[in-house]
Amino acid sequence: MFNKRTKIKALLSSEQTDYEATVMGWVRTFRNNQFIALNDGSTNSNLQVVATLGDLDEAILKRITTGACIKAVGQVIPSLGKGQKVELKASSIEILGDSDAEKFPLQPKKHSLEFLREIAHLRFRTNTFGAVFRVRHSLAFAIHEFFNKRGFLYLHTPIITASDAEGAGEMFKVTTLPLDGTAPKNDNGSINFKDDFFGRSTNLTVSGQLEGELAAMAFSDIYTFGPTFRAENSNTARHLAEFWMIEPEVAFADLEDNMDLAEDFIKYIIAYALEHNREDLEFLAQRLEEEEKQKPQNERAEMGLMEKLDFVVNNNFERVTYTEAIEILKESNHNKKKKFQYLVEGWGIDLQSEHERYLVEKHFKKPVILTNYPKEIKAFYMRQNDDGKTVAAMDILAPGIGEIVGGSQREERLDKLTQRMEEMHIPAEELDWYLDTRRFGACPHAGFGLGFERLVLFVTGMTNIRDVIPFPRFPKSASF
Ligand code: 4AD
Numbered sequence: 001m002f003n004k005r006t007k008i009k010a011l012l013s014s015e016q017t018d019y020e021a022t023v024m025g026w027v028r029t030f031r032n033n034q035f036i037a038l039n040d041g042s043t044n045s046n047l048q049v050v051a052t053l054g055d056l057d058e059a060i061l062k063r064i065t066t067g068a069c070i071k072a073v074g075q076v077i078p079s080l081g082k083g084q085k086v087e088l089k090a091s092s093i094e095i096l097g098d099s100d101a102e103k104f105p106l107q108p109k110k111h112s113l114e115f116l117r118e119i120a121h122l123r124f125r126t127n128t129f130g131a132v133f134r135v136r137h138s139l140a141f142a143i144h145e146f147f148n149k150r151g152f153l154y155l156h157t158p159i160i161t162a163s164d165a166e167g168a169g170e171m172f173k174v175t176t177l178p179l180d181g182t183a184p185k186n187d188n189g190s191i192n193f194k195d196d197f198f199g200r201s202t203n204l205t206v207s208g209q210l211e212g213e214l215a216a217m218a219f220s221d222i223y224t225f226g227p228t229f230r231a232e233n234s235n236t237a238r239h240l241a242e243f244w245m246i247e248p249e250v251a252f253a254d255l256e257d258n259m260d261l262a263e264d265f266i267k268y269i270i271a272y273a274l275e276h277n278r279e280d281l282e283f284l285a286q287r288l289e290e291e292e293k294q295k296p297q298n299e300r301a302e303m304g305l306m307e308k309l310d311f312v313v314n315n316n317f318e319r320v321t322y323t324e325a326i327e328i329l330k331e332s333n334h335n336k337k338k339k340f341q342y343l344v345e346g347w348g349i350d351l352q353s354e355h356e357r358y359l360v361e362k363h364f365k366k367p368v369i370l371t372n373y374p375k376e377i378k379a380f381y382m383r384q385n386d387d388g389k390t391v392a393a394m395d396i397l398a399p400g401i402g403e404i405v406g407g408s409q410r411e412e413r414l415d416k417l418t419q420r421m422e423e424m425h426i427p428a429e430e431l432d433w434y435l436d437t438r439r440f441g442a443c444p445h446a447g448f449g450l451g452f453e454r455l456v457l458f459v460t461g462m463t464n465i466r467d468v469i470p471f472p473r474f475p476k477s478a479s480f
């Protein structure tokens with residue numbers, strides 16, 4: 001019985017009238033005791049359902065309240081009202097789920113995104129989050145489509161691991177040992193993990209890259225798309241403790257191939273969203289425009305959302321070395337007038353997001369790929385350049401966000417890799433399985449990681465990363 005319903009998106013996009021349809025959804029508003037704005041999540045647009053007393057029972061009409069779930073059957077007719085071509089004249093309405101108007105937490109007004117974050121279930125039913133999560137879905141689909149078309153194998157890497165892929169120590173521990181102080185200890189007082197569930201110390205993965213490299217040394221082209229976890233105490237609008245990452249790993253590829261792949265990839269998925277999510281993106285563009293109006297003139301973005309997305313799809317990303325970028329930043333008026341919180345004094349510093357955003361938004365005014373960073377500020381697995389100072393790294397920086405992609409050509413030479421690991425105090429015994437890739441048929445290879453939520457943030461024009469993931473996890477917050 002339920003699968004006979006017509007989705008509101010299909011009903012509204014067809015011009016057809018004078019047929020009977022069954023729709024189901026949630027009441028957004030009920031006006032003049034007659035006009036129901038009904039939404040089923042298939043589109044941001046509501047279907048107007050006309051409920052006329054006489055045709056319908058008064059007791060039923062009373063139960064049509066905001067948030068209630070209903071089934072309506074009736075004729076689809078041309079609409080006399082403004083804003084929609086067709087509407088449904090209900091011949092019967094069934095209440096599937098009541099919603100107590102007195103207790104319903106949302107008012108028919110604009111709520112702050114922070115407030116909505118606290119009512120996770122109704123948040124999905126707002127226009128803004130409806131649009132955001134439909135776009136998020138499309139982007140995920142486009143990602144699989146892109147790699148599938150190019151013959152990449154989708155690899156599932158483990159969520160529980162015993163290694164630290166980034167060597168940055170930002171991991172959440174996984175254990176079943178008691179936390180009341182009775183866990184077995186070594187002579188030196190540290191926890192003895194031999195008695196733990198896995199018989200060793202384990203954590204949630206920070207990246208699937210190392211496992212991905214093993215598979216690339218067999219399938220040539222692979223990608224991962226899964227959750228990753230970082231216990232970094234970054235309370236910002238761009239960091240999550242649990243986020244999704246896409247990590248392609250490609251055999252027979254160098255840094256330039258890697259950049260080409262990343263650029264094609266980003267353009268493809270944005271173009272996909274532009275083609276398939278127009279309505280939602282236009283809604284989000286409108287929303288952003290209104291938000292921008294609240295800002296002082298000099299802080300407003302130069303482009304609207306649609307214009308920005310079109311621009312990214314149709315223009316080449318700027319490719320610049322770290323060394324060139326430092327020169328630009330050092331010589332900038334911004335730096336000279338001490339407008340950066342962290343002044344750029346010279347080569348070797350790690351770039352702060354204010355520096356990345358200056359390069360992208362003020363200097364180049366387009367996405368930028370920064371390459372060849374100092375080895376001291378990058379991970380152990382990146383390929384060392386001949387200058388002895390830099391590695392074949394690349395970060396892609398996006399307007400309004402900063403770093404969206406991090407990647408590199410990998411160090412495939414065993415001696416260079418183990419030497420770098422030693423310098424960085426990364427225990428080789430624990431990564432012996434990884435080093436095997438360099439022992440038996442190594443080849444030049446490269447890969448990158450795209451932070452999925454940072455991409456969704458960029459495409460939707462939202463400002464806080466917590467608003468583009470259904471259930472955000474960040475310091476001091478893991479609700480639901
Ligand atoms: O630059 P990262 O740390 O690189 C890696 O993890 C590599 N193993 C990727 C690879 O070469 N296969 O992270 C990659 C991307 C960043 O550019 C950023 O977009 C995102 O992941 N990211 C985060 N997104 C949200 N919250 C966080 N805390 C993030 N940390 C990184």
Ligand code: MG
Pocket residue numbers: 395403405406
């Ligand atoms: Mg990075």
